Amino acid sequence: MSRTTIHDIAKELNTTAATVSRALNDHPSISSTTKETVRRVAQKLNYQQNRAASSLRSGKTFVLGVIIPSAEISFFGSVIHGIEKVAKSQGYSVLLFQTNESYEDEAQGIRTLLQSNVDGIIASIAKETTRYDHFLEVKKRKIPLILFDRAIDELDVPAVVIDDYKGAYLATEHLILQGYRRIAHISGPQHIQIFHERLRGYVDALKAHHHKIDGDLITYGKVSIDSGRLCAEQLLNLPKRPDAIFAVEDFTALGALQAIKETPWNKPGQIGLVGFANEAFSAYITPSLTTIDQQTARMGQEAANLFMNLKQEEKNLADPPQKIILDPVLMVRQSSIRSKNGSKRKKQ
Amino acid sequence: MSRTTIHDIAKELNTTAATVSRALNDHPSISSTTKETVRRVAQKLNYQQNRAASSLRSGKTFVLGVIIPSAEISFFGSVIHGIEKVAKSQGYSVLLFQTNESYEDEAQGIRTLLQSNVDGIIASIAKETTRYDHFLEVKKRKIPLILFDRAIDELDVPAVVIDDYKGAYLATEHLILQGYRRIAHISGPQHIQIFHERLRGYVDALKAHHHKIDGDLITYGKVSIDSGRLCAEQLLNLPKRPDAIFAVEDFTALGALQAIKETPWNKPGQIGLVGFANEAFSAYITPSLTTIDQQTARMGQEAANLFMNLKQEEKNLADPPQKIILDPVLMVRQSSIRSKNGSKRKKQ
DNA sequence: ATGAAAGCGCTAACAG
DNA sequence: CTGTTAGCGCTTTCAT
Numbered sequence: 001m002s003r004t005t006i007h008d009i010a011k012e013l014n015t016t017a018a019t020v021s022r023a024l025n026d027h028p029s030i031s032s033t034t035k036e037t038v039r040r041v042a043q044k045l046n047y048q049q050n051r052a053a054s055s056l057r058s059g060k061t062f063v064l065g066v067i068i069p070s071a072e073i074s075f076f077g078s079v080i081h082g083i084e085k086v087a088k089s090q091g092y093s094v095l096l097f098q099t100n101e102s103y104e105d106e107a108q109g110i111r112t113l114l115q116s117n118v119d120g121i122i123a124s125i126a127k128e129t130t131r132y133d134h135f136l137e138v139k140k141r142k143i144p145l146i147l148f149d150r151a152i153d154e155l156d157v158p159a160v161v162i163d164d165y166k167g168a169y170l171a172t173e174h175l176i177l178q179g180y181r182r183i184a185h186i187s188g189p190q191h192i193q194i195f196h197e198r199l200r201g202y203v204d205a206l207k208a209h210h211h212k213i214d215g216d217l218i219t220y221g222k223v224s225i226d227s228g229r230l231c232a233e234q235l236l237n238l239p240k241r242p243d244a245i246f247a248v249e250d251f252t253a254l255g256a257l258q259a260i261k262e263t264p265w266n267k268p269g270q271i272g273l274v275g276f277a278n279e280a281f282s283a284y285i286t287p288s289l290t291t292i293d294q295q296t297a298r299m300g301q302e303a304a305n306l307f308m309n310l311k312q313e314e315k316n317l318a319d320p321p322q323k324i325i326l327d328p329v330l331m332v333r334q335s336s337i338r339s340k341n342g343s344k345r346k347k348q
Numbered sequence: 349m350s351r352t353t354i355h356d357i358a359k360e361l362n363t364t365a366a367t368v369s370r371a372l373n374d375h376p377s378i379s380s381t382t383k384e385t386v387r388r389v390a391q392k393l394n395y396q397q398n399r400a401a402s403s404l405r406s407g408k409t410f411v412l413g414v415i416i417p418s419a420e421i422s423f424f425g426s427v428i429h430g431i432e433k434v435a436k437s438q439g440y441s442v443l444l445f446q447t448n449e450s451y452e453d454e455a456q457g458i459r460t461l462l463q464s465n466v467d468g469i470i471a472s473i474a475k476e477t478t479r480y481d482h483f484l485e486v487k488k489r490k491i492p493l494i495l496f497d498r499a500i501d502e503l504d505v506p507a508v509v510i511d512d513y514k515g516a517y518l519a520t521e522h523l524i525l526q527g528y529r530r531i532a533h534i535s536g537p538q539h540i541q542i543f544h545e546r547l548r549g550y551v552d553a554l555k556a557h558h559h560k561i562d563g564d565l566i567t568y569g570k571v572s573i574d575s576g577r578l579c580a581e582q583l584l585n586l587p588k589r590p591d592a593i594f595a596v597e598d599f600t601a602l603g604a605l606q607a608i609k610e611t612p613w614n615k616p617g618q619i620g621l622v623g624f625a626n627e628a629f630s631a632y633i634t635p636s637l638t639t640i641d642q643q644t645a646r647m648g649q650e651a652a653n654l655f656m657n658l659k660q661e662e663k664n665l666a667d668p669p670q671k672i673i674l675d676p677v678l679m680v681r682q683s684s685i686r687s688k689n690g691s692k693r694k695k696q
Numbered sequence: 697a698t699g700a701a702a703g704c705g706c707t708a709a710c711a712g
Numbered sequence: 713c714t715g716t717t718a719g720c721g722c723t724t725t726c727a728t
Contacts, residue, residue: 015699017723018699018700018723018724019698021724022724029698048463049722050463050465051722052400052404052464052721052722053720053723054721056401056720056721056723057723058722071425073425076425077425081418081446084444084445084446088445094444096428096441096442097441098436114396115399116441117399137394141351254632280627285634286633297420355705363715364715365705366707366714366717367713369708370707370713377713377714378713378714398705400706401704401705401720402705404705404720405708405719407720
C-alpha cells in the first residue's frame, strides 16, 4: 500500500537494494542490462526516489536556497525566474524565502536553509541588514553563497551586480547626444551605493562631453513617485531651467513626468527624460519612458551559473570570489527623443 | 569539526538523544528545567536541526510545493508572496517550480515535489495542460493539493479563484453608471473559461440595466496589446460607434487605449475604458486605467490557509473540497470618468 | 558486476 | 519524566 522503495524493486528482481540504487544512479559498475531491467521495474512500480533519505546519506540535497526581499517586486520575480530556470536544468530545486527587508526574517531564512541542508544559497540582502553574522555562518559551513544586486564587499563572496555607473553614464550620454544642453539629475540617498554610483556616472558623462557640472541641477530625492514630482518641480522652476532630466529610477521618473506635463511652457518633446530600471510600466506610459534595463532574468541565471561553477571546481576554494558585472542596456523610447529646435536627431 | 547533532548535546548533558529531541520539540513529558538546559546547550553548540533526518523519520517535511507558470509574471510573483508569507508564519518553507506553461515541465515539477515529500502542493495549471494524470497521482498519495486562479472542476480539489463574472459585471455597470450608452467589449478565446465568464458578466450587467445587447459591439481578440488595438480600431470604425470599451484584461485595454488616442474625433474623456487585472502599469499610464483588481497576494494567502486547514482536520477527507471565490475590486481611475455632455459624475 | 553490512540524524514505541 | 531500541530509505565502503 505505501510508497515503493528500492527494496520493493530489489525483491521483484531477486537482487539487493544496493544494486537497484546503483542502477538508478547510473553507476559505472552496473551492467547495462541490469540498469535496463531495474529501470523498467521501477517505472512499473511507479517508484519515486525519497530525497530525504538520499540526502541524509549522501549529504547532497540538490536544493538551492534563494533569499529575496519580496517576490512581489517585479525585479525579484524576474531574478527568481532566471535562477529557477538554470537550477531546474541542472536537477536542482529552489527553496524560496522572503525577508521583507528585515534582518530578523533574513537571519531566520538562513537558519531554515541551513537546517534544510541546501547545497547553496543565492541572496539579495535586505535593506535593514547591517550585521552579517548569518552570512558568515553560511561561509563557515562551506556552503556556497552567492549575492546578487545588493552585494557586500566585506563578505568577500561571489556576486552578480549591474554596472550602475555605466548605466547612468549611458543614460546621460544619450541625452547629450540628443542635443540637450542643460541636463539635470534627480538622485537618491547617497549612503545607498547604487544611487551614488549613478550620480558618478551622470557627472562623468557630462565631463567627458565638456558639459559644465551645475550643482543646482542635481537634487536628492527619496526615490518615489511623489519625491520625483517634487524634485522635478523644483528643477523646472530654476531661473536657468534644465531641458532634460535623468532620474535615478523609473518611479522617480514617473513623478518627474507628471511635473513635466503640468509645466506651462513645456511642449511635448521639449524636455527630455530618462529613468532607470525598465519597470513594467515604463514602456506603456505616455510618452513611453527611455530607461536603463538591468537584465534581471539574466542576473538570476548568472547567479545560478556561478553556483554551478563553484560546485564543479570545489578545489579552488581559496581563489578570490568571482564578481560578475552585467552591462546595463539603454532602452530608447519616446521620452528622450528631442523633437524641436531643428537639432540633429541622433539614432541609437 | 562537523555539524552538531543531538548526540553531541546529549553527551554534554549526560543524557540521551531521545531526551534532547523531545526537549527541543517541546514534548509535554519533559520537565521544563530539562528543556531549558537542553536549549541552552543547543544554542551554545550552535545546533541546527537536520531536517532531512527529521522528515525521514517523521514523514513530515514542513515544505509546501508551489507550481506556477512563471515567476516573471507579476500576477504569480504576487501570489507567491502571499503563499510564502502564510507558509513561513506556520513554520513551512516553499519549494518553487515554474512550468513555462508546459505540460511536460508541470509533470516534472510534480514528480520532483513528490520525491521531496512535500506536505502539500499549491498549483496554478499550465495553459498547455489538458491531461491531469500528474495531479491525480498527487491525490492518490493523499497529499493535499490546492489550485488557484486556473482551477479544474474535474479534479475535485480545493481551489481559490476570483469571480470573473462579477468582476466583469462591476466593470460594465461602472461604465453604465458613468452615463456611457454604447458599451463595447473586447473579449478573448471563449474556450478559456475566465474570458467566457467575463463576457457573461458584461452581457448580464447590460441586461440588468436595460441596455440592448449589440453583437457588433462584441469582438474576440487574442489577449495582447496588438490584438486590443486592432479590435478597438474595428469597434471605433463602426457606423454606430461605441462610447466606451470594456477590455478583457489590461494589456488588451492598453492596446485599445492606443487606438482611442489616435481616433480623430475623440476628445480626452469622451471614450470610456476599463480593463481587468490591475497590472502594475495600469495606474501609471495616461490616462490611468480603471480596472478590476484580482487580489493576488490575498489569493496566495487563502490558498496557503486552505492547506493549513486541511492539515488540521485530516478527518473529513471525504468532505467536498472547499472553493474560495474572491471578490474582485473595481479600481476607478481616469480612463472611465465621463467628463462631457453634462452627464452626472457618479462618485464611486 | 553484485551482495552484505553499516549508518546518515532523527523520532517514536515501549519500558521503566 | 527519561532511557533503550529500532528503523525511516537510501548510499557507500568493503568484500567477493
